[in-house]
Amino acid sequence: MRVTALIVAAGSGSRMGGDVPKQYRSIGGRSVLGHAIDALASHPRIDVVRVVIGPHQDSVANDAIAGRDVGALITGGATRADSVRAGLVEVEDGIVLVHDAARPFCPPGVIGRLIDALEHYDGAVPVLAVADTLAKAGETIEGPIDREGVVRVQTPQAFSRQGLIDAYEAWTGDCAPTDEASVVRAAGGRVAAVEGSTSLEKLTSPADWSRAEAMLAANLVSRTGTG
Ligand code: CTP
Numbered sequence: 001m002r003v004t005a006l007i008v009a010a011g012s013g014s015r016m017g018g019d020v021p022k023q024y025r026s027i028g029g030r031s032v033l034g035h036a037i038d039a040l041a042s043h044p045r046i047d048v049v050r051v052v053i054g055p056h057q058d059s060v061a062n063d064a065i066a067g068r069d070v071g072a073l074i075t076g077g078a079t080r081a082d083s084v085r086a087g088l089v090e091v092e093d094g095i096v097l098v099h100d101a102a103r104p105f106c107p108p109g110v111i112g113r114l115i116d117a118l119e120h121y122d123g124a125v126p127v128l129a130v131a132d133t134l135a136k137a138g139e140t141i142e143g144p145i146d147r148e149g150v151v152r153v154q155t156p157q158a159f160s161r162q163g164l165i166d167a168y169e170a171w172t173g174d175c176a177p178t179d180e181a182s183v184v185r186a187a188g189g190r191v192a193a194v195e196g197s198t199s200l201e202k203l204t205s206p207a208d209w210s211r212a213e214a215m216l217a218a219n220l221v222s223r224t225g226t227g
């Protein structure tokens with residue numbers, strides 16, 4: 001079955017700040033989006049990579065993509081969910097791996113686990129256990145939260161393209177969903193939790209950027225090709 005990686009890069013990166021949205025900035029000599037594309041495109045089980053960008057991001061996006069083979073760029077929307085939906089319309093049927101451009105380092109093992117899990121589940125997502133104590137807090141700590149069975153959910157998230165389109169169509173939540181697993185689960189689907197990776201941490205705020213640079217320098221993240 002055809003496997004398409006759909007990378008959503010249409011955000012503005014407001015929490016990271018800077019002149020250019022984080023996914024188009026360079027880290028370790030390569031754009032964040034370029035790293036994300038390379039990690040997925042080089043995987044033997046991924047056939048096609050497509051990219052969703054913001055309405056006015058053509059120029060920065062093309063610079064960041066630097067001639068990589070991603071077909072025509074797809075225009076996203078105001079929320080991540082809008083961008084994913086816009087992308088799903090444009091990709092061919094088969095398996096789709098929806099991935100955040102803001103997660104530049106994807107280890108190959110995660111991709112294999114995700115695709116394998118689709119044999120038995122409607123979807124699959126990478127997760128990491130939570131090591132810290134969890135608590136509810138405002139100005140002060142209000143109470144501990146039992147972390148038993150609590151995980152952090154990452155991307156890529158794998159589904160059948162049609163199943164994911166149908167689940168998005170059925171979504172009736174009050175707010176835009178922040179990931180695909182929520183959408184498919186709400187539609188009654190069973191989504192497998194496979195082992196994620198610290199390499200897949202999302203670049204959200206400036207501290208994440210410094211940490212990623214340090215991890216790159218120390219060769220602690222999964223990096224593909226030489227660019
Ligand atoms: N994204 C998108 N379309 C949007 C919003 C987000 O394609 N309308 C993408 C981002 O480019 C990113 C991923 O979704 O790769 C995860 O989103 P996030 O980390 O929140 O990125 P931003 O929305 O760009 O950042 P912020 O929320 O700080 O503005």
Ligand code: MG
Nearest residue numbers: 011012013080
């Ligand atoms: Mg956002």
